[in-house]
Amino acid sequence: MTTMFPDWSKALPVLGVSGMRLRALREDDGAAWYAYLSQEAVIRHTSWRLDGPGDLAELIRAYAQPDLSHSVRWAIVGPDDQLAGTIGLNEIAPAHRRAEIAYDIAPAFWRQGLASKACAAVSDWALLVQGFARIQATVLDSNAASAAVLDRCRYRREGLLHAYRMVRGEPRHFWMYARIWPPPVVGAECG
Structure with missing residues (x-):
């Protein structure tokens, strides 16, 4: 299978946040990524189940091979290259022109509009540049902040997926x- 974006690590969406940018996620991001994903404030809003930074190292290696993983993920970083969050597309289905967007932001960067800007940039890039027809997201029903991000990025709530x-x-x-x-x-x- 050929990916829809073979040069994905070089063709990054423009983030549009002063001083912040997207870059390819690297293995040396694993420790910082795990440090915030393992915080209770983050855990309660996600379905992540991580036993340690090694779990993320494996994921990062997979993201570097979108043809095999059907996923791409970028680091959201500041001018000092400090990891502020990640965003990517999972379950990429080129034949159906569909993917699922997922993102996470370190608590130190919450309430600064970063998730909304990153989500808008990656969504526009996927739909308008890469030619996807549908970008979807699943959000834990208790995660009001993430639901608000999707609302701001012109996503429509389609329904509740029980259990x-x-x-x-x-x-x-x-x-x-x-x-x-x-x-x-x-x-x-329809309907």
């Missing part, structure tokens, strides 16, 4: 969001 994913041993509900290109005609919905 969709196991989260620390419990089946949890997730909201399904999607952004479609071209946008659907209002009033032409």
